[in-house]
Amino acid sequence: MTASPETTRFRHFHDQLATLKQRMLDMSSKAEALIELSVDALVERDVAKADSVIEGDHEIDALELEVEQLAISLLALQQPMARDLRFIIAAIKISSDLERVGDHAVNIAQSAQRLAAWGGTFQLQPQIEDMARRSRQMLSDALDAFVRADGELGREVCRSDDQVDALHNSVFRVLLTHMMADPRTINPSLEVLLVSRNLERVADLATNIAEDAVYLAEGKTIKHHAETR
Numbered sequence: 001m002t003a004s005p006e007t008t009r010f011r012h013f014h015d016q017l018a019t020l021k022q023r024m025l026d027m028s029s030k031a032e033a034l035i036e037l038s039v040d041a042l043v044e045r046d047v048a049k050a051d052s053v054i055e056g057d058h059e060i061d062a063l064e065l066e067v068e069q070l071a072i073s074l075l076a077l078q079q080p081m082a083r084d085l086r087f088i089i090a091a092i093k094i095s096s097d098l099e100r101v102g103d104h105a106v107n108i109a110q111s112a113q114r115l116a117a118w119g120g121t122f123q124l125q126p127q128i129e130d131m132a133r134r135s136r137q138m139l140s141d142a143l144d145a146f147v148r149a150d151g152e153l154g155r156e157v158c159r160s161d162d163q164v165d166a167l168h169n170s171v172f173r174v175l176l177t178h179m180m181a182d183p184r185t186i187n188p189s190l191e192v193l194l195v196s197r198n199l200e201r202v203a204d205l206a207t208n209i210a211e212d213a214v215y216l217a218e219g220k221t222i223k224h225h226a227e228t229r
Contacts, residue, residue: 013078020070020091021147027063027098028143030056032136034105035202039132041112042195043124050116053109060102067095083149083216090212094146097205101139104198104205111191111198122188125174127167131199134164138206145213151220154213157206158222164203171196 034053041049071092074080080088115122138157145153175189211223 013074013080016070016074016078017084017087020067020074020088023063023067023070024091024094024098025143025147027060027067027095028139030060030063031098031101031105032139034060034102035108035132035136035139035199038105038108038112039129039195039199041109042115043129045112045116047113047116050109050112053105057102057106060099064095064099068092071095086216087149090146090216094143094209094212097208101202101205104202107198108195111195115188115191118188118191120184120188122185122192124192125171125196127171127174128192128195128199131164131167131171131196131203134160134167135199135202135206138164138203139209142206142209142213145210146216149213149217151214151217154210154217155222157210158214161203161207164200168196168200 034056037049037056038053040046041053071088074088075085138160141153141160142157144150145157172193175193178185179189208223211221214220214222
């Protein structure tokens with residue numbers, strides 16, 4: 001029996017929605033991979049890896065455009081309601097957040113290039129790799145929480161941000177001590193501090209996504225401490 005036009009439209013809408021979710025997951029996975037690769041480039045002073053990060057950012061830019069176009073198409077042609085509408089509107093914002101994660105990976109890669117060119121001996125703080133691991137995990141969990149509309153996982157991601165902030169503060173204190181003790185460490189210390197700041201911003205962007213996940217799942221706004229997490 002031939003499906004009715006309404007049934008066909010319903011199936012087409014949900015197929016497009018599934019595609020939108022998959023593209024967002026693809027974008028998040030790519031962003032996580034670039035953060036990991038940028039920190040590897042930093043640790044190893046590997047210019048080729050840093051170059052790969054910068055080149056890979058173009059893929060995230062292309063995915064952002066695809067997500068935006070698909071979301072706008074769904075809004076214009078399908079006229080979604082309730083949770084589906086909130087999901088699609090939030091997807092546009094989140095794709096922008098993920099694109100910014102790619103930009104932060106590029107910033108880290110550029111710091112890796114400058115440190116490699118500097119050529120001096122400088123010990124990288126172990127907190128940097130810990131920050132990178134935590135921020136990548138936050139990003140992955142935030143996207144999962146959003147796609148699955150899991151409010152509790154979203155709240156857990158938000159709480160994790162404090163740990164990354166604490167690590168960033170620790171890096172700042174250690175580097176400040178190094179710079180005061182030996183002025184020759186000022187330039188590399190500033191580069192590492194910039195890396196730490198970029199990783200802290202990645203965690204902030206993951207938190208933004210997690211807050212959107214809570215709103216999608218529960219209809220509650222927890223941004224700007226509107227509600228205790």
